Structures are given as C-alpha cells and as structure tokens.
Amino acid sequence: DSGVTQTPKHLITATGQRVTLRCSPRSGDLSVYWYQQSLDQGLQFLIQYYNGEERAKGNILERFSAQQFPDLHSELNLSSLELGDSALYFCASSVTSSVPYNEQFFGPGTRLTVL
C-alpha cells in the first residue's frame, strides 16, 4: 500500500457527461501528479500541483481540469466525456517537486469507462 488513496475505484458513465476523480496524497506529501494510462499510450502525465498551486502541465485536454485543496487532496475533473477518455487515471504524490530524486508514490487508480 503506497499510502495514496483514490476514489472511486471504478466509474462508468456516458459520453458528454462530467466526472470527478479524487486523490488523497500520502501524509506529508505536498505534490500531487495526475496520469492517464490507456492501453496504447502508456502513462501520460497530465498535471502536477504543489501545495495548492499548479506546477506543471502535460498532455492535459482543455476539457480536463484539476485542483488541489488546502487539505492537499486533489480532484481531477473530466467534462464532455468522449469514448477515448476511457482509461485508468492514476494519482501520485511526492514530498515536494523540488527535492532531487524524490520518489513518486502511485495510488491504485480509477478506471473510467465511457459508454
């Protein structure tokens, strides 16, 4: 158990809908990362937050947004869902983004299925 929790574990929804994925980082970790994992794309970095502020952006679509709250949990919002958004979404956390060689700890993921 990495100490990172993600809810829900599974999510099934329809095209055009909006969903929210939640992540609680390990105790003491200030940095949260979101990744999308699909069969043919591997792990794609979406976005990173550090202590409530956005730090880095990857291949995140405009229909997706995220935030990190004062208690350090983070939410990833996916809107106007398309079939191609079906994937595993992972959250990872680390102590900080600036310490060299800091390890990222991954949560168990949320499996999103868009029908």
Added chain:
Amino acid sequence: QQQVKQSPQSLIVQKGGISIINCAYENTAFDYFPWYQQFPGKGPALLIAIRPDVSEKKEGRFTISFNKSAKQFSLHIMDSQPGDSATYFCAARTTSGTYKYIFGTGTRLKVLA
C-alpha cells in the same frame, strides 16, 4: 523533444533467465531515471532508479545499466521468477522548469514457470 522510447513491448522469459528491457531518450535535460513495476489492478511502484552520473546500479536481482553518451538505459532482471511477471515502465525526469516525469510505453513481462 521530450520522449522516452521503450522496447520490447512484450517479453516472455523462462524461469531463471535474464529479462532485458531497453529505453532510449533524446532530451539531455533529464536528471533521474527510475523504473516502475506495475502488477494488474495496481498502480506503478518504484523498483529501482539511477542518476546519470552512475553507469550501473544493482539492487538484488535488478540492475540498471546507463549509457549517457548513447542516451540509453536498460533494466536487467537476473534469475527471472514467475512473480516478476508484470508491466515495467522506464521513466525520465525533466529538469527544465519544474520536475516532471516522462514515461516509456511499458513492457509486459511474462516469466514462464
């Protein structure tokens, strides 16, 4: 371009054999190269990592070899076991701006008993 190319996509090895997974990168602004192991239904977990000032790192049966001039690094699993069957991802961490990780596309390893 920030990209990490990983091969092979899948690998079948006999128990006791050596599993070798390769990764190559183009961007020189990477400063940390971790390998992650992922079992079905689980998130990736850090297996072993190397810094570019080191050519080899060994932890138990797992070894990373790093060739800075060729911009390549590889994971060797010695005495492969059925319990090693998992998907392995290499990654590289960027130093430009803020730290973020670029992952390879993964290698699905199956070790036959």
